[in-house]
Amino acid sequence: MMDDYAYLLSLAKRTSNSTPMTDATVSATATNASCGDSCTVSLKVANGVIQEVSFEATGCVIGRASAAVVVGQIGQSAITPWAIASLGQITGKEIRELLGVAVSPLRERCLTTALNALQIAIAKIK
Amino acid sequence: MLAFGLSSVLNPGDEILLSPFEHHANLLPWRRVAEERGAIVRTMPMTTDLMLDLDGSLAMMNERTKIVATTLVSNVLGTIIPVANLAERAHELGALVIVDAAQAAPHLPIDVNDLGADALVFSSHKCYGPAGIAALILSNSLIDTLEPMILGGGMVDSVESDGATWKSGPEKFEGGSPNVEGAIGFAAALKTINYANTPRAFLVHRLQSFPSIILFDPPFAVAIIAFTVIGLHPHDVADMLGQRGICIRAGNCCATPLVEKLSPNGILRVSLGRETTEEDVQKFIDELSTIISFTSI
DSSP: OHHHHHHHHHHHHHTTTOOOOTTOSEEEEEEETTTTEEEEEEEEEETTEEEEEEEEEESOHHHHHHHHHHHHHHOSSOBOHHHHHHHTTOOHHHHHHHHTSOOOGGGHHHHHHHHHHHHHHHHTOO | OHHHHTGGGOOTTOEEEEOTTOOGGGTHHHHHHHHHHTOEEEEOOBOTTSSBOHHHHHHHOOTTEEEEEEESBOTTTOBBOOHHHHHHHHHHTTOEEEEEOTTTTTTSOOOHHHHTOSEEEEEGGGGTSOSSOEEEEEOHHHHHHSOOSSOSTTSEEEEETTEEEEOSGGGGGOOSSOOHHHHHHHHHHHTTOOOOOOSHHHHHHHHHTOTTEEEEOOSSBOSEEEEEETTSOHHHHHHHHHHTTOOOEEEOTTOHHHHHHHOTTOEEEEEOOTTOOHHHHHHHHHHHHHHHHHHTO
16 A cells, blocks of 8 residues: 555655646636545646647545646647547546556546546637 | 424524534535525634534523534544533523534443533444434424424325324334334444454554654544655545555535634545544555655655
8 A cells, every 4th residue: 555655656756846837728627525635737728739748636535636647647748629629528537547546436526527627628728 | 404493583684603524415405594584693702622612602592592402423533522521502492403413423421411412413334334324313393393294105194185283203204114224224234233353553654654644643532543644645545545554534524614724635534433443543654655755755
């Protein structure tokens, strides 16, 4: 278990230095009342392509580690319209599998807070 | 159920006074009833040492106060509320005193008359009994005047083609098939409660030794202790403890308005039970220490 938490902590640290994007095209915040988690996703979009992504995640380790997993799904390169559509289809089950750590059902919403924020932001892209 | 049953005593502008320690179960029904009747819910003040501000609370009571609803013990902090003092003034003003003793019942001997409660409730599952059953104690006058909230078989003396006559006494409020198994289990569980000293002081002393722990320690409290760990989310700590065989509560403990004043992400709460020993507490402290050391690397 401590190994699992060590892994989660290492993932969570990846989102701890995120900086807010001041010139985002769209942004969205999702919260998880049970843990007080909050994740804000900001996207810079040009010609239907995501050029830049910013995640600001606060809260529990699982919420912040999941945000890192979601960031990992986006990758570093520009996201095409096709890739944007696939991001919109990611499920909580996939995030759980990507995280690779057993999470109690009580923490289910911690897993999906960042994903919710991303998908709300994607839905705002015209 | 009780809140809705008492709604008829409320008129627009009347006031319901609640303590600042309420569990949602003794908060949300009163808000709903107040909304329906045009009444006002007011929250009594808390002192900086996490007790009820009695003087401030008494000063809030007036001729518009119709109901004073309070927990006897905070389910978050263990704080003991001076219900008898509240009841004395409430009754002078003609208000009813409703006491939620769910958290008090397993920790304190309760004398309903000494408290001055017009109604007192407590639940089985907090007393080591089965879930889904609770007790409601009503004053004689409320038993007579309160209309039954659940209608059905078993609570009527007679049913005519155009009306019905209720039974008298507690049976009036026990419509439908009774939860017999629950009642037997509840009664048996109550016999197992003992109020012997729990190692609360020992636990508090140990928790105080951690520089990274913020302890919420009211001066008059039962063996329920709330704390947070600086830099660690309460749910993460509870998760790790759970994996190591120690179950404690994390989060807002169904008392969000109170917990939000203590910590934005919730708290950790340890409840010491009838069989908790100093050895158990020491095991908990050892595991907590391991978690804090591990996560601070």
